[in-house]
Amino acid sequence: MTAPTEVDLLIIGAGPTGLFAAYYAGFRELSTAVVDSLPEPGGQITAMYPEKMIYDVAGFPAVRGRDLVTALVEQADQWKPTYLLGRRALTLSEVDGLFTVELDGGAVVRAGAVLITAGIGEFTPRPLPAGQDWLGRGMVHFVPSLEVHRDQHVVIVGGGDSAFDWALALHPIATGVTLVHRRARFRAMPATVRQVEALGIRIITDAEVTALRGDADGLREVEVAVKGAAEPVVLPAHAVVAALGFTADLGPIDSWGLEIDHRSITVDSTMRTGRERVYAAGDVAAYLGKVKLIATGFGEAATAVNNIAVALNPEAHLFPGHSSNAE
Numbered sequence: 001m002t003a004p005t006e007v008d009l010l011i012i013g014a015g016p017t018g019l020f021a022a023y024y025a026g027f028r029e030l031s032t033a034v035v036d037s038l039p040e041p042g043g044q045i046t047a048m049y050p051e052k053m054i055y056d057v058a059g060f061p062a063v064r065g066r067d068l069v070t071a072l073v074e075q076a077d078q079w080k081p082t083y084l085l086g087r088r089a090l091t092l093s094e095v096d097g098l099f100t101v102e103l104d105g106g107a108v109v110r111a112g113a114v115l116i117t118a119g120i121g122e123f124t125p126r127p128l129p130a131g132q133d134w135l136g137r138g139m140v141h142f143v144p145s146l147e148v149h150r151d152q153h154v155v156i157v158g159g160g161d162s163a164f165d166w167a168l169a170l171h172p173i174a175t176g177v178t179l180v181h182r183r184a185r186f187r188a189m190p191a192t193v194r195q196v197e198a199l200g201i202r203i204i205t206d207a208e209v210t211a212l213r214g215d216a217d218g219l220r221e222v223e224v225a226v227k228g229a230a231e232p233v234v235l236p237a238h239a240v241v242a243a244l245g246f247t248a249d250l251g252p253i254d255s256w257g258l259e260i261d262h263r264s265i266t267v268d269s270t271m272r273t274g275r276e277r278v279y280a281a282g283d284v285a286a287y288l289g290k291v292k293l294i295a296t297g298f299g300e301a302a303t304a305v306n307n308i309a310v311a312l313n314p315e316a317h318l319f320p321g322h323s324s325n326a327e
Contacts, residue, residue, distance in 0.1 A: 002106065002107060002108075004100075004107075004108040004109065004110050005033050005082055005084070005107070005108070005109045005110070006109075006110045006111070007030075007031040007032055007033045007082065007109065007110075007111050007112075008025070008030040008031045008032065008111065008112050008113065008312060009025050009030045009031070009032045009033075009111055009112065009113050009114070009115060009305070009308060009312075010032070010033050010035065010099065010101055010109050010111035010113070010114045010115070011025070011032055011033070011034045011035070011081075011115045011117055012035050012036075012089050012101075012114065012115070012116045012117065012118055012253070013034075013035075013036055013043060013116065013117035013118040013119055013282070013284070014034050014035075014036035014038070014041040014042065014043055014083070014085065014117075015036075015042065015043025015044060015045065015117060015119045015282065015297075016042075016043065016045065016068065016069070016072055016282075016294050016297060016298070017117040017119070017281050017282030017283075017294075017297030017298065017300065017301050018034055018036070018043070018115075018117035018282070018301075019034075019041060019042075019069070019072035019073060019075070019076050020072060020075070020076070020297070020298050020301045020302075021115055021117055021281065021301035021302075021304065021305055022034050022076040022079070022081040023072070023075045023076040023078065023079065024301055024302050024305045024306075025079070025081075025305050025308075026076070026078060026079020026080075026081065027079070027320070027323060028305055028306065028309045028316075028320060030305070030308070030309060030312070032079070032081040032082070033081065033082040033083075033084055033109050033111070034081050034082070034083050034084065034085075035084045035085075035087055035089050035101070035103060035109065036083075036084075036085050036086075036087070037086070037087065037088045037122055037251075038085065038086070039085050039086040040085065041069060041072075041073050041083065041085065042065075042066070042069035042072075042073075043119050044119050044120065044123070045065040045066075045068065045069055046065070046066070046069055047123075047142060048142045048162070049065050049142070049143075049162065049165065050064075050065045050066035050069070050144055050145075051064065051065065051066065051143060051144070051145065051146045051169055052064070052065050052165050052166075052169060053065075054068060054294070056293055056294065056295060057294055057295060058295050058298075084103060084107060084109070087103040087104060087105060087107060088103060088104045088122075088251060088252065089101050089102075089103055089252065089253070090102045090103060090104055090252045091252065092114065092256045092278075097112070098110050098111065098112060099111050099112070099113070099114050099277070099278075101114065112277065112312045113277040113278070113279065113308045113311060113312055114277065114278045114279070115271075115279045115280070115281060115301075115304050115305070115308065116253065116265060116273075116278070116279070116280040116281075116284055116285075117280070117281050117282045117284065117297070117301065118250060118253065118282075118284045119282060119283045119284055120248040120263065120283055120284070121248045121249050121250040121251060121253070121263055121284070122248060122249060122250070122251050123246040123247065123248040124246055124247050124248070125141035125142075125242070125244065125245075125246045126242075126244040126245050126246055126247065127242070127244075128157055128209060128240070128242035128244060130208075130209050130210050130211055130212060131209065131212050131240055131242060133212075134212045134214070134219060134240070137214075137218070137219070138212065138214060138218055138219030138237075138238065138239055138240060139212065139219070139239070139240040139241075139242055140239065140240070140241055140242070141241070141242050141243070141244075141246075142241075143166055143169070143170070143241060146169055146170060146173060147173070148239075149170055149173065149174050149238075149239055150173045150174070151173070151174070151175050152174050152175060152238035152239050153174070153175050153176045153178075153235070153236040153237050153238050153239075154170050154174045154176070154177050154178075154237070154238065154239045154240075154241060155177075155178050155179075155180060155209070155222045155235055155237045155239070155240045155241070156170075156177065156178070156179045156180070156240075156241045156243055157179075157180050157181075157209055157240060157241065157242050157243060157244060158179075158181060158241075158242070158243035158244050158245070159181035159182075159183060159185070159186040159187050159188060160186070160187040160188055160243065160245060161187070161188045161189060161192065162243040162245075163179060163181070163188065163241075163243035164179070164186070164188040164189075164192045164193060164195075164196050165188075165192065166241050166243060167179050167196050167201050168192070168195060168196060168199070171199055171201055176202075176236070177201050177202070178201070178202040178203075178204065178235055179196065179201060179202070179203045179204070180203075180204045180207050180208075180209055180224055181203070181204070181205050181207065182205075182206070182207065182208050183205065183206065184205045184206055204224060204226060204233065206226060206227035206228070207224050207225060207226040207227065207233070208224065208225050209222055209223070209224055209240070210223050210224065210225045210232060211223040212237070212240060218238065219237055219238055219239065219240065220236070220237070220238075221234055221235060221236055221237055222234070222235045222237040222240060223235075248263060249263060250263055250265075250284070253265075256275075256278075257274075257275060258273045258274060258275060258278065258280075259273065259274050261286065263284070264283075264284060264285065264286035265280040265284055265285055265286060266286050266287070267279065267280050267281075267285045267286065267287055268287070269287070269303075270303065270304070270307040271285060271300055271303050271304035271307065272304075272307065272311075276311075277308070277311050277312075279304040279307070279308060280304075281297060281300035281301045281303070281304045282296075282297035282300060282301070283297065285300060306318055306319065306320065
């Protein structure tokens with residue numbers, strides 16, 4: 001049996017908030033381990049929109065998702081956190097002032113405090129029924145690399161922000177992009193919809209994808225049923241991006257005795273949950289007036305870590321001084 005990993009702070013979730021928390025915990029001279037069910041750091045950004053531009057991170061007029069994650073990992077790596085990726089945190093117990101967290105696969109982490117930065121939790125893409133036989137063979141839910149779709153005909157299914165963002169991102173490199181949505185109204189931001197329309201990207205509304213067809217060499221075309229039309233529309237397609245949203249839950253964290261409402265963990269102004277030395281930050285944390293932004297998560301991570309430092313050592317100062325003053 002593998003020996004337990006022993007650290008001052010266990011961070012559950014390797015998205016932007018968790019990565020910044022790992023950096024800040026190192027700055028506070030706390031040893032850390034970072035657990036995430038995904039095989040790479042970056043959380044939702046890495047899994048869902050690594051190529052998309054992000055516009056609301058302080059200091060960056062715009063930053064590509066994967067570049068932000070790379071910078072956060074590099075920042076955290078100054079303090080050598082232990083990464084336990086591709087692992088789910090299953091149970092949380094406390095003995096003699098230390099938390100024990102069991103991970104799937106049999107690994108165990110012992111820590112003085114726990115910081116949950118799990119974002120929206122574990123997410124599962126909503127399926128496109130007509131395309132399930134083509135999943136991984138021409139149909140995808142996310143676009144990890146835009147270059148894969150260079151010179152392709154791409155059909156995007158959905159009406160939310162992700163669908164329109166992918167349309168904008170793929171338009172310069174794809175041979176053709178068509179967006180199909182089952183309603184006439186969109187959930188995407190109006191400004192983004194106007195951008196897509198201004199580029200002349202084809203949008204088919206009140207429509208559903210009813211069939212994907214191809215051969216051994218790959219996907220070739222998509223059949224779309226349009227409300228009120230006598231015949232279906234057949235579109236050339238080398239790839240279909242099913243951007244239909246996802247379902248999410250906190251998994252085993254739900255059973256850890258925390259106050260949880262709609263996949264959010266209630267915290268106080270120190271980011272502490274109702275359980276001593278268990279904190280939460282980022283999208284998973286909830287309090288009155290909360291605004292779910294990456295920038296918000298960064299501030300919450302610093303607040304949580306500074307309060308954790310005092311919880312672990314009552315003689316420590318809550319505010320350690322500015323990093324620019326460090327030797």
